[in-house]
Amino acid sequence: MYDLEAFYGPNAGYVLELYERYRQNPASVDAASRNIFETWSPVDRLISEQVGTQQTSSLEVSKIVAATELAHAIRSRGHLGAHLDPLGSEPLGDPALLTEAHGISDEDLAQLPPSVVGGHSAGGARNALEAMDALRALYSGTISYEFDQVKSPLERGWLRDAVGLQLYRTSPDAVFRQNVLQRLTQVEIFERFLHLTYPGQKRFSLEGIDVLVPMLDEIIKAAIDCGTAEVIIGMAHRGRLNVLAHVLEKPYAVILSEFGHMKHEEGVPLTDSFGFGYTGDVKYHLGAETILEEGATVELKITLSPNPSHLEFVNPVVEGMTRASQERNDHEVFPEADVDHTLPILIHGDAAFPGEGIVAETLNLWNLKGYTVGGTMHLIVNNQLGFTTEPQDYRSTYFASDLAKGFEVPIIHVNADDPEAALMAVRIAHAYRNQFHKDILIDLVGYRRWGHNEGDEPAFTQPQMYEIIHTHPTVRELYARFLQEQGVISLKEIEMMQQNAFKILEDAKRDADASFLPFEREESDELNGYCDEPEQAPAISAQAMITFNAELLSWPGDFSPNPKLARLLQRRGTTLGSEGGIDWGQAEALALATILADGIPIRLTGQDVERGTFSHRHAVLHDQHTGEIYIPLQHLAQAKASFSIYNSPLSESSVLGFEYGYSVHAPNSLVLWEAQFGDFANVAQPIIDQFIASGRSKWKQQSSLVLLLPHGYEGQGPEHSSARLERYLELAAFDNWRVANCSTAAQYFHLLRMQAHNLLQYPRPLVVMTPKSLLRHPLAVARLQELEDETFKPVLDDPLALNHAGAIRRVVLCTGKIAIEIFAHKLRQEVQDVAIVRVEMLYPFPAQTLREVLKNYPEAQEVVWVQEEPLNMGAWNYMSSQLTTLFGPIIELNVISRPSRPSPATGFSDLFQEEQERIIEGALRTEIKQFGGEYGG
Ligand SMILES: Cc1ncc(C[n+]2csc(CCOP(=O)(O)OP(=O)(O)O)c2C)c(N)n1
Numbered sequence: 015m016y017d018l019e020a021f022y023g024p025n026a027g028y029v030l031e032l033y034e035r036y037r038q039n040p041a042s043v044d045a046a047s048r049n050i051f052e053t054w055s056p057v058d059r060l061i062s063e064q065v066g067t068q069q070t071s072s073l074e075v076s077k078i079v080a081a082t083e084l085a086h087a088i089r090s091r092g093h094l095g096a097h098l099d100p101l102g103s104e105p106l107g108d109p110a111l112l113t114e115a116h117g118i119s120d121e122d123l124a125q126l127p128p129s130v131v132g133g134h135s136a137g138g139a140r141n142a143l144e145a146m147d148a149l150r151a152l153y154s155g156t157i158s159y160e161f162d163q164v165k166s167p168l169e170r171g172w173l174r175d176a177v178g179l180q181l182y183r184t185s186p187d188a189v190f191r192q193n194v195l196q197r198l199t200q201v202e203i204f205e206r207f208l209h210l211t212y213p214g215q216k217r218f219s220l221e222g223i224d225v226l227v228p229m230l231d232e233i234i235k236a237a238i239d240c241g242t243a244e245v246i247i248g249m250a251h252r253g254r255l256n257v258l259a260h261v262l263e264k265p266y267a268v269i270l271s272e273f274g275h276m277k278h279e280e281g282v283p284l285t286d287s288f289g290f291g292y293t294g295d296v297k298y299h300l301g302a303e304t305i306l307e308e309g310a311t312v313e314l315k316i317t318l319s320p321n322p323s324h325l326e327f328v329n330p331v332v333e334g335m336t337r338a339s340q341e342r343n344d345h346e347v348f349p350e351a352d353v354d355h356t357l358p359i360l361i362h363g364d365a366a367f368p369g370e371g372i373v374a375e376t377l378n379l380w381n382l383k384g385y386t387v388g389g390t391m392h393l394i395v396n397n398q399l400g401f402t403t404e405p406q407d408y409r410s411t412y413f414a415s416d417l418a419k420g421f422e423v424p425i426i427h428v429n430a431d432d433p434e435a436a437l438m439a440v441r442i443a444h445a446y447r448n449q450f451h452k453d454i455l456i457d458l459v460g461y462r463r464w465g466h467n468e469g470d471e472p473a474f475t476q477p478q479m480y481e482i483i484h485t486h487p488t489v490r491e492l493y494a495r496f497l498q499e500q501g502v503i504s505l506k507e508i509e510m511m512q513q514n515a516f517k518i519l520e521d522a523k524r525d526a527d528a529s530f531l532p533f534e535r536e537e538s539d540e541l542n543g544y545c546d547e548p549e550q551a552p553a554i555s556a557q558a559m560i561t562f563n564a565e566l567l568s569w570p571g572d573f574s575p576n577p578k579l580a581r582l583l584q585r586r587g588t589t590l591g592s593e594g595g596i597d598w599g600q601a602e603a604l605a606l607a608t609i610l611a612d613g614i615p616i617r618l619t620g621q622d623v624e625r626g627t628f629s630h631r632h633a634v635l636h637d638q639h640t641g642e643i644y645i646p647l648q649h650l651a652q653a654k655a656s657f658s659i660y661n662s663p664l665s666e667s668s669v670l671g672f673e674y675g676y677s678v679h680a681p682n683s684l685v686l687w688e689a690q691f692g693d694f695a696n697v698a699q700p701i702i703d704q705f706i707a708s709g710r711s712k713w714k715q716q717s718s719l720v721l722l723l724p725h726g727y728e729g730q731g732p733e734h735s736s737a738r739l740e741r742y743l744e745l746a747a748f749d750n751w752r753v754a755n756c757s758t759a760a761q762y763f764h765l766l767r768m769q770a771h772n773l774l775q776y777p778r779p780l781v782v783m784t785p786k787s788l789l790r791h792p793l794a795v796a797r798l799q800e801l802e803d804e805t806f807k808p809v810l811d812d813p814l815a816l817n818h819a820g821a822i823r824r825v826v827l828c829t830g831k832i833a834i835e836i837f838a839h840k841l842r843q844e845v846q847d848v849a850i851v852r853v854e855m856l857y858p859f860p861a862q863t864l865r866e867v868l869k870n871y872p873e874a875q876e877v878v879w880v881q882e883e884p885l886n887m888g889a890w891n892y893m894s895s896q897l898t899t900l901f902g903p904i905i906e907l908n909v910i911s912r913p914s915r916p917s918p919a920t921g922f923s924d925l926f927q928e929e930q931e932r933i934i935e936g937a938l939r940t941e942i943k944q945f946g947g948e949y950g951g
Contacts, residue, residue: 080116081130092153098459100431101482133178156429163419182441188502197228198490203515212273214469220253221463223395224489225436230261232437236444242357244315244339248332249361251298262302262318266522272297291748295712320713322704325366329376330668334675336387343615343656347648353388361393364414365400375668377421380453384660388451397462402475415457423453430460431489550805551771554608562607566646575635594797598789599630601759605766613654614770619662620688627690630789633659666697674705677719684770685719692723692737706779707745716777725783726831727882729926735919742781743892746857753857755783755830760796764806793834808855809863815849822871823847824940828880841938859896876906880937885946886914910936911946
């Protein structure tokens with residue numbers, strides 16, 4: 015039972031040391047160990063078996079201890095001595111990897127049995143020296159491993175066996191090898207062809223990491239074998255054209271015509287496409303989809319997500335797409351996810367991976383219930399440079415992959431000039447993901463044959479490195495030579511491969527030159543301008559809402575929510591009468607219930623959304639005794655779709671990117687993301703700018719993602735006030751999204767229903783400024799009748815002013831909370847000549863409706879835009895141009911706001927109060943023409 019083999023690895027060294035101490039002095043070890051050692055003499059037995067002596071000296075024991083420690087060092091730190099760089103730089107090394115550092119020599123090892131080394135390496139070896147050499151080749155060759163960060167012993171054991179027992183090293187037959195060479199030839203010739211045909215044009219060549227394509231082939235093969243239905247890939251510019259051509263099967267002719275033509279159709283300049291809302295993107299950002307078929311059966315769908323220049327920001331988007339692809343959401347609780355259905359692959363740059371924080375944010379999602387996708391395969395295409403910057407200047411750690419260790423991700427490093435090792439890395443990685451449904455990373459170390467792009471001269475900044483690269487054979491050449499030596503292929507066959515690959519490209523070029531890239535014009539001219547009102551959702555009967563309300567306020571008999579909360583919620587049972595009182599939270603719950611009853615799945619996420627930052631939602635109830643949860647929206651008799659709600663991790667970029675990806679891939683789901691406060695959304699600015707605002711225009715990517723952004727000035731200081739409405743309005747063009755700021759719970763109810771209703775027929779992201787103090791404001795609450803009879807109104811006229819419309823001299827236009835504060839102000843009842851008109855849908859700009867509203871006040875002499883934000887923020891800049899176009903020639907236009915400022919709000923509550931009062935008074939007193947404007951702006 016207590017065989018040395020059982021203490022394989024570090025334990026063996028420790029046990030032998032202990033044994034040595036016992037042999038010197040039995041009293042120096044503890045009683046339990048003494049008991050074992052009295053009947054156990056493994057070393058003696060080992061030596062006698064292997065070396066033929068009956069007795070071991072203490073010297074021999076210490077050598078065995080040293081040998082086992084060396085073997086352990088190689089297993090755990092072999093990657094520090096691995097030969098990963100195709101350009102031949104020396105590895106960092108580690109003293110523990112040297113035999114002599116353990117006080118022994120090769121001669122000593124030659125005297126010891128191979129079982130001292132243990133594991134697979136011992137098999138077939140005649141002594142410990144041979145076994146140690148085999149172990150070194152395994153862990154410090156052109157492939158190496160870092161597994162110690164994996165906490166689970168089961169997984170570590172699996173990984174060690176995968177390597178130690180060589181479970182994924184297949185003995186490649188001739189056909190396999192010829193196919194790999196064929197692929198490397200296609201990859202290289204493609205790049206060479208582009209280089210020769212379009213000199214200087216950017217393509218971000220893959221050369222130096224060519225093996226990426228056969229690696230992706232291998233993953234796809236493994237995925238098909240496992241019955242995976244979809245593979246979703248995210249990658250940046252490097253090698254993208256090659257991946258598009260060879261993995262996504264984008265025809266060469268199409269790629270070549272993108273290089274060749276500066277216009278889409280003969281005689282139609284590119285700028286004409288602007289009229290249709292589609293402005294396109296550069297070729298090395300484009301996505302693609304392909305379906306691999308075997309006969310009549312679909313084998314696998316492969317999706318390459320489009321991505322912006324912003325490195326790594328596509329990562330969470332791919333994760334969200336994957337999650338959407340994995341979920342079935344046609345039943346009313348949480349969706350069922352099949353993580354084997356879809357495999358995500360993220361391809362990273364070696365500078366971007368440690369440098370861009372979005373990588374860490376995305377890695378953090380892997381084990382979170384709202385975000386997990388059952389493991390992502392990560393590949394770093396490590397060309398040892400970031401543009402002109404070298405590793406010592408762009409990362410603080412030795413390996414590009416070190417960040418991933420903090421997330422317990424196993425890492426395989428491999429030299430990109432060894433295709434067979436790279437393919438083995440992929441097999442291990444895929445099998446691990448398949449077995450444990452966790453992330454795994456391959457650090458593929460190669461080089462970059464040209465400059466960062468093809469117009470760059472790399473010798474300006476890396477002269478020595480490029481001197482080596484210029485004479486370094488390509489991986490195809492190296493592998494072809496190796497196969498020739500192995501007798502697998504002849505020189506003539508190798509040359510034929512190259513000629514054929516070239517010929518296919520030449521034919522494609524001829525096709526590309528003979529035709530023009532078809533310009534995909536959007537059929538509908540609905541894209542071409544403003545749309546006042548998207549289609550309204552059908553009405554819901556009061557009775558249906560009464561039923562939903564009762565269900566939302568009930569829970570199982572043995573479930574005990576916090577009594578204070580239960581009382582609070584029960585108040586919602588009294589608000590459906592004629593006196594009303596439906597607040598924001600209740601209106602939202604009712605809207606979501608009706609949407610679920612329409613069969614539309616809902617996913618709502620964000621920081622603390624389950625309760626709601628302002629304690630207004632309470633979508634998830636907690637039993638105060640058991641901690642169990644109960645989600646009323648998952649228990650509606652009429653619901654036909656899933657309701658998922660998750661508190662998100664403390665991140666904006668990754669979680670917003672995730673929801674964007676989810677919404678793109680699940681177009682029939684209502685996906686909502688709520689910021690804790692609207693200010694924080696700017697942490698996710700690239701996701702907003704590069705995806706949500708422009709994805710449709712660049713890539714025809716459709717999303718109906720809803721952003722709920724708490725916004726409003728309540729004296730809470732520079733943050734927690736503004737969701738920076740101006741940013742969303744500045745980005746609004748070509749009907750790219752909707753930007754709303756509702757002033758009542760009823761409007762919010764109808765807005766959500768309208769968004770759900772338009773998911774498929776008119777998908778657009780929706781940005782909503784949501785309230786804080788309005789959440790329970792008596793002037794913002796709804797009556798059931800308003801939910802039943804009304805629909806969303808982009809503009810709300812002033813019911814009071816309409817009674818004496820002829821007396822109105824000033825029309826105040828405003829949006830959101832400030833309107834309610836003006837209504838609530840003591841002057842409001844006194845003032846007879848001011849109408850307060852609320853713009854609830856800011857974009858698309860409701861021009862026609864506003865024109866009609868102004869006609870209601872024939873004696874009006876001025877229109878004043880009133881906002882609580884500083885003049886240089888809020889809606890003013892947007893509104894001023896829209897209103898000038900609309901009313902400029904016919905009426906005076908003024909503005910009341912805080913003065914222009916670099917910070918959105920003051921931190922002094924007295925100043926806040928004074929300014930707020932001046933804004934509201936200014937709105938209601940016609941003698942005040944401007945406030946705020948005089949300070950600049
Ligand atoms: C967020 C972001 N910052 C800066 C850049 C500019 N940029 C483009 S490529 C590049 C170097 C990337 O190096 P690496 O990640 O190693 O990928 P490689 O190009 O070497 O494949 C930089 C800095 C960018 N595209 N995105």
